[in-house]
Amino acid sequence: MPPRIQTQRVSNSVLPYLSSTSSTPASSCTSLPPSSTSCPHRTFSSTSAAQTRLRSHMFEWLNSEGRKLRYHEPNVYKYVTNLRDLAKDTVPPEQLSKRPFPLNQNFVSEPILSEEMREEIYKRVAQDKKSVRAVSIELKVDMRRVAAVVRLMEMEKGWRTQGKPLALPYSRAIQEMVPTTRYSPDPRNQRPHESINDLPVHRLTDPQIFYPVSESRQFTRVDAGRVFSGAPRLPNSTVDEITNDPSSSISRATQNPHLIERVGKGDQETQVLQPADARIPHPYLVAHERDSIKKPHERGENIKRFSSRLQEEERAEAERRQAAEERREKKTAKVNPEDSRFEFRFTDVVVSKETTGADGRGHRAPGRRYGVPSYERKKGEVKIPTRVNV
Amino acid sequence: MRNRATTPLSRAKIRQSWSKYNLYNLQRFRNPSTNNRTFFQQKWTAKSSARAYHGEQVPETQWERMFSRRIRSVVPMDATRLAQDDGSIASSGRGSGIMSPWEMERAKKEKLTPFTQMTFAPLERRLDTAIFRALFASSTRQARQFVVHGAVTVNGKEMRYPGYLLNPGDMFQVDPERVMFATGAPKSKAERREGRIARQKTETPEEGEESVAEEEKEGKEKQKPEAEAQPEDTRETLKGLMAQAKTIMSKEKSDLPAKKKQELRGFQKAIKRVLSRSESSTILNDNLESQFSELMTLLKATRLEKKDNKGKNTESQPAAESSDPVAETEAPDSRPGQALTEAFQKATENPAEEVDTSELTESELDTLKRALIQMRDNPIDSTKPYATPWRPRDYMSVFAFIPRYLEVNQNICAAVYLRHPVARPGFSEVPSPFSESINTGAFAWYLRRR
Amino acid sequence: MVVRIRLSRFGNKHQPFYNICVSQARSARDSKPLEVIGTYNPLPQRPTNLSTEQARNARPYKEVALDRSRAKYWLGVGAQPSDGVWKLLSLAGLAEKTKTKTEGSE
Numbered sequence A: 001m002p003p004r005i006q007t008q009r010v011s012n013s014v015l016p017y018l019s020s021t022s023s024t025p026a027s028s029c030t031s032l033p034p035s036s037t038s039c040p041h042r043t044f045s046s047t048s049a050a051q052t053r054l055r056s057h058m059f060e061w062l063n064s065e066g067r068k069l070r071y072h073e074p075n076v077y078k079y080v081t082n083l084r085d086l087a088k089d090t091v092p093p094e095q096l097s098k099r100p101f102p103l104n105q106n107f108v109s110e111p112i113l114s115e116e117m118r119e120e121i122y123k124r125v126a127q128d129k130k131s132v133r134a135v136s137i138e139l140k141v142d143m144r145r146v147a148a149v150v151r152l153m154e155m156e157k158g159w160r161t162q163g164k165p166l167a168l169p170y171s172r173a174i175q176e177m178v179p180t181t182r183y184s185p186d187p188r189n190q191r192p193h194e195s196i197n198d199l200p201v202h203r204l205t206d207p208q209i210f211y212p213v214s215e216s217r218q219f220t221r222v223d224a225g226r227v228f229s230g231a232p233r234l235p236n237s238t239v240d241e242i243t244n245d246p247s248s249s250i251s252r253a254t255q256n257p258h259l260i261e262r263v264g265k266g267d268q269e270t271q272v273l274q275p276a277d278a279r280i281p282h283p284y285l286v287a288h289e290r291d292s293i294k295k296p297h298e299r300g301e302n303i304k305r306f307s308s309r310l311q312e313e314e315r316a317e318a319e320r321r322q323a324a325e326e327r328r329e330k331k332t333a334k335v336n337p338e339d340s341r342f343e344f345r346f347t348d349v350v351v352s353k354e355t356t357g358a359d360g361r362g363h364r365a366p367g368r369r370y371g372v373p374s375y376e377r378k379k380g381e382v383k384i385p386t387r388v389n390v
Numbered sequence B: 001m002r003n004r005a006t007t008p009l010s011r012a013k014i015r016q017s018w019s020k021y022n023l024y025n026l027q028r029f030r031n032p033s034t035n036n037r038t039f040f041q042q043k044w045t046a047k048s049s050a051r052a053y054h055g056e057q058v059p060e061t062q063w064e065r066m067f068s069r070r071i072r073s074v075v076p077m078d079a080t081r082l083a084q085d086d087g088s089i090a091s092s093g094r095g096s097g098i099m100s101p102w103e104m105e106r107a108k109k110e111k112l113t114p115f116t117q118m119t120f121a122p123l124e125r126r127l128d129t130a131i132f133r134a135l136f137a138s139s140t141r142q143a144r145q146f147v148v149h150g151a152v153t154v155n156g157k158e159m160r161y162p163g164y165l166l167n168p169g170d171m172f173q174v175d176p177e178r179v180m181f182a183t184g185a186p187k188s189k190a191e192r193r194e195g196r197i198a199r200q201k202t203e204t205p206e207e208g209e210e211s212v213a214e215e216e217k218e219g220k221e222k223q224k225p226e227a228e229a230q231p232e233d234t235r236e237t238l239k240g241l242m243a244q245a246k247t248i249m250s251k252e253k254s255d256l257p258a259k260k261k262q263e264l265r266g267f268q269k270a271i272k273r274v275l276s277r278s279e280s281s282t283i284l285n286d287n288l289e290s291q292f293s294e295l296m297t298l299l300k301a302t303r304l305e306k307k308d309n310k311g312k313n314t315e316s317q318p319a320a321e322s323s324d325p326v327a328e329t330e331a332p333d334s335r336p337g338q339a340l341t342e343a344f345q346k347a348t349e350n351p352a353e354e355v356d357t358s359e360l361t362e363s364e365l366d367t368l369k370r371a372l373i374q375m376r377d378n379p380i381d382s383t384k385p386y387a388t389p390w391r392p393r394d395y396m397s398v399f400a401f402i403p404r405y406l407e408v409n410q411n412i413c414a415a416v417y418l419r420h421p422v423a424r425p426g427f428s429e430v431p432s433p434f435s436e437s438i439n440t441g442a443f444a445w446y447l448r449r450r
Numbered sequence C: 001m002v003v004r005i006r007l008s009r010f011g012n013k014h015q016p017f018y019n020i021c022v023s024q025a026r027s028a029r030d031s032k033p034l035e036v037i038g039t040y041n042p043l044p045q046r047p048t049n050l051s052t053e054q055a056r057n058a059r060p061y062k063e064v065a066l067d068r069s070r071a072k073y074w075l076g077v078g079a080q081p082s083d084g085v086w087k088l089l090s091l092a093g094l095a096e097k098t099k100t101k102t103e104g105s106e
Helices: A026-031 A051-064 A080-088 A115-127 A132-137 A143-164 A168-177 A223-226 A237-246 A246-255 A283-294 A299-331 B021-027 B039-053 B060-066 B079-084 B101-109 B123-124 B127-133 B141-150 B176-181 B189-203 B206-231 B231-250 B257-275 B288-299 B304-314 B318-322 B339-351 B360-378 B434-449 C052-057 C068-076 C083-091
Strands: A198-200 A330-335 A343-348 B074-076 B152-154 B170-173 B405-411 B414-417 C003-012 C013-025 C035-045 C061-066
Touching: A026 B170, A051 B021, A080 B021, A132 A143, A132 A299, A143 B170, A143 B405, A143 B414, A237 A246, A246 A299, A283 A299, A283 B079, A299 A330, A330 B206, A330 C083, A343 B414, A343 C083, B039 B434, B060 B123, B074 B318, B074 C003, B127 B152, B141 B176, B152 B360, B170 B176, B257 C052, C003 C068, C003 C083, C035 C068, C061 C083, C068 C083
Parallel strands: A343 C061
Antiparallel strands: A198 B074, A330 A343, B152 B170, B170 B414, B405 B414, C003 C013, C013 C035, C035 C061
């Protein structure tokens, strides 16, 4: 094999100058530790011979087959699964397996966001003031990931302005070793980074329920959710309403979660399980698809309706957040005394028969409880914090 | 905590580590045979080999408390399919649904969700494991040490508990120096010696500083008259610089690191010498852009178009980058982008008619620039605990993958724990080197004790 | 017997936490009171969710939870706040700024 001199493959376009840190030619393999193929004879060694033999086997392997894995090459997945393909050197790097563990068929090394993609996400959210939802749909990146990228980029910019040292060569090396999702300026060519409409499997859907239904009746996802949560059947008028306009009934549920019907009593009270359309992160995508099935020729209209739905969802979310904030503000009074370094925050609580309960030990009443032992000093008590506030 | 995580060669045990012993064990590990073994024995072997990898630093009782039989999973929903069907098709007929033949085909192809591969998902919440998964440490034990030694913050606050269970949305950040140390190649003997000498110098700072200062003074005094006397000299220096830059960039992995270092150092000095001719001393420690442009003006090297190109390039526009020459033309290597770059060069060269005395081709400029960037980002510094210039440690790429539940920013060595790992049809997010048979055995083992 | 509004200490070593309680003056500090009307956390908390610039200038805060109507009632029937509680009540606007001598029990 001719010695590899540099990045033969196309190097990552965000980082043009990365070849400098990476990619090692095979020629430097000559400086390997002396292979112990011939078992070294140690006269005074107390090590058992078996261990030495095993070690020699290991170094033999590292110097023959394992040599391929020693140095990394950009965009070549040097996983153990690919050992044979790498040895043959005929398989193009795109066809190499992305499974790092040969025995585990279910784990693949999934792509990470490339540097340019992160920049783009940050630009759209922080500079163009787009909502996380909108950016998530545009770039096909999960909403939580979008928020995290913005947070991390914010921190990175802060570091850059402060002149803190960054781990740039390390970052370049990782970007070359791991598959990445590139940003393409043309939205049609943008490869989805991950599936954005993941439905978490709900605890209530675990049991298998035998529920007889007459053949003449339409049994939909809405009904299934009600059966799972043990709610009574919907009246016919409501069913008709939902079948006529499913999108609006879904958006009603997603925009006003407090209005969702509740079943059960006391501590058992729960919301009725909503259909999958309402529980996915981007429900308006389904509404858009429904529109385009119903009215395939009104493309422009459909897109307009879609964007208005998206805005409606964002507005409702912002309203909810603001209302919660206001409620919290209303409950607390902030006092800043002049002769103190501290601010005092007074929260209103209620002490009454309802909160304290008959025995005075109700959980909603303020204060620590009397007559409850403290296990602080008990052996084996875990004192690791469970939460760190931002 | 005593490290019991040995990597024995006699019996292959896989650990959460990047060591070459572990690599050897990983590639020769096979599923344990189930012939003539009772179910109990099978479960025992499965559990013991799985626990050697997953949470080996966690005591068994603690893990038993953490174990949960409820496994998180998600189903990716297709908006089009949800829109087509409100669920009544799936429940029509006698309750089993009416499917067209092609739908039956599709249903057959749909993969099962590998629930038992998620047996050890609760351990992925631990801070030390998450640091290892984010590729910030070369083993979980090392990650644990970083936490205990106070190099890790969670949401900006120092966290000294490796067993802290991350909550969705938590951001953890590791000291970049430690990360570079953990993931970088170790120092050679000569480099260690250099570091020792450097340390000794700092311990007796008076002599060292003075001498350095004197040297610098002398150097400046020497160079200034030279520069004034011979303004035509620029061409020569430029040539020299270029030659040095080329040697640096071409012989990247020269087998003699010491020689390479010498070259790098020479280059560094040369650039300093050139820059010191300009009176403004700020440039030396200013950003690279101004340094580069200053260098160019000093050497009267560039033409206008080229500078423009440079400006574009530094803003990292992918289009400009891709057409950028990746290496010098003289180097005896054939690149796929060679023809393209030549065309690009011609296009830029033809319209410009005035030719400077010391003209540089595009590729030469690029080489110079790359050498400069390399010098700034990845300098030689014998005081660092890792080999400089930094390069990844051996066999690192074998273990390099970042699971989906983490979002990592490598530049600042920080990551966000987005959510708990989940299983989805065909995939599980818990990185486990074991097959389903082993993980299922382990799951059954821990179920028994609930 | 005098009824007092005072603090009773809960929490752990180096982690004080107080209940604001109404109890007989002669009863033990942590004994069961007539009523608990609030809590007081004397450990200053750092405000969260702020930008770096804001966080630098932000004042740390102390949390007080108080049922105002119950506090007013007990003051009305002649319960006497201790010094510490007096300060908190005055911050909440339920008592005079300074404790006058005549109102003290002794």
